[in-house]
Amino acid sequence: MEFRPIPRTPGAFQQSVTAEEIEAICRRVFGPSAKVASASELGTGMYNTTYRATVVGQEREVVVRIAPDAERQFISERALMRNEYASLPYLAALAPLLPRVLAADFTHEVIGRDYMVQSFLDGVPASEHLRTYPRSAWPVYYQQLGEIARRVHDVRGAAFGPIAGPAYGRWSEAVVASLEDIAADLEGVGLDASDVREVVTAAHRHQAVLDEITEPRMLAGDLWLPNTQLDRHAPEPVITGAYDFDRTLWGDPAADWTIRMVTTKADERQAFWETYGPLEQSEAATWRSKVYEARHLGAVRLERHRLGNKEGVRNSYEALAPILAAVG
Incomplete structure (x- = not known):
């Protein structure tokens, strides 16, 4: 797997996960035999930690979005990813513009953080x-x-x-x-x-x-x-x-x-x-x-x-x- 995280200091708000954790997420989403060819961290957002990933056998690239550790979140920004997930049925009028959610996992069983896997938007x-x-x-x-x-x-x-x-x-x-x-x-x-x-x-x-x-x-x-x-x-x-x-x-x-x-x-x-x-x-x-x-x-x-x-x-x-x- 080609893994390209963004180097950050230990005290930085956004923290990368490991290549093994990306693989564990994709195995949960795409099945136990799923293999990740590459994952590159995107630096455009300032809250979630986001990766563009290529999964072998998947027709298109996917986006893996990982929320901050719960203890790092402000009270006013608590569980934002869960708020977004709850919003999706009300955003039906924008469906053609939105990335499709392939999976959301708030159990913390895989990496101890909320995450969503979405389709990659062109553009x-x-x-x-x-x-x-x-x-x-x-x-x-x-x-x-x-x-x-x-x-x-x-x-x-x-x-x-x-x-x-x-x-x-x-x-x-x-x-x-x-x-x-x-x-x-x-x-x-x-x-x-x-x-x-x-x-x-x-x-x-x-x-x-x-x-x-x-x-x-x-x-x-x-x-x-x-x-x-x-x-x-x-x-x-x-x-x-x-x-x-x-x-x-x-x-x-x-x-x-x-x-x-x-x-x-x-x-x-x-x-x-x-x-x-x-x-x-x-x-x-x-x-x-x-x-x-x-x-x-x-x-x-x-x-x-x-x-x-x-x-x-x-x-x-x-x-x-x-x-x-x-x-x-």
Whole structure:
């Protein structure tokens, strides 16, 4: 077996498994006689440890995704792979774009970590390939992204919160629980979370504004350029795949990461709204958007800490400061 892991320090968040463990996973999925010809770790993701593998006798390559050790996971990111697996039936409208799950194993009998084996998606990550097109063609990508986001946000749920739970009867409860988990994680790694705690207080004080959202809709969680694939040879951007739906939840579509990223800049990405449709423009919606941005910034702060990005962590405090005054 040709095995190519990415060298990492012992303290790094992402940790490779061994060649023997990859083989053990593939024997469980494809049978006791399965042989792995090669496995190469992919460095594009920042959470799961992911390998592109060739299994003898299988028509196509597969992707082996392995979750972090349970003790390494933040409270706010607990069991993300299980959340993604629970989301799949609700992503039926995106089925042609999604990798097929060949197997999921949460028993920890093979390697002591959750893992999924999926089909390999053809194409190139949009974060790499979009820039090869002239900027005049970029709106085409964002129009397609708007269509995909709309399909996700049109799915209705029965309660608020992560797809795999816990479930909440009111949107304010789900938002507060998410913020409190992020604050606890920040404090757990020795970072100041007082600004996030202030947003929690504001959310309690103005819970009626959050609870104007009464219908849970599906949020993709992390749908953006790095998690979409483009056709390598198309004359203009064509989205051929979407993946990493591990942060899905039921809530207000305006709280989705995709919406946050589209509204960050007034450039080609504004073509997104042509297919997605307009957002609510009210005083209450504007206030809620500030709370959602605080939640995003808290999560970003955690990720930057995990990556050792000290300057990015400092910048997150500066970005969150004006939000505190706005949410009152």
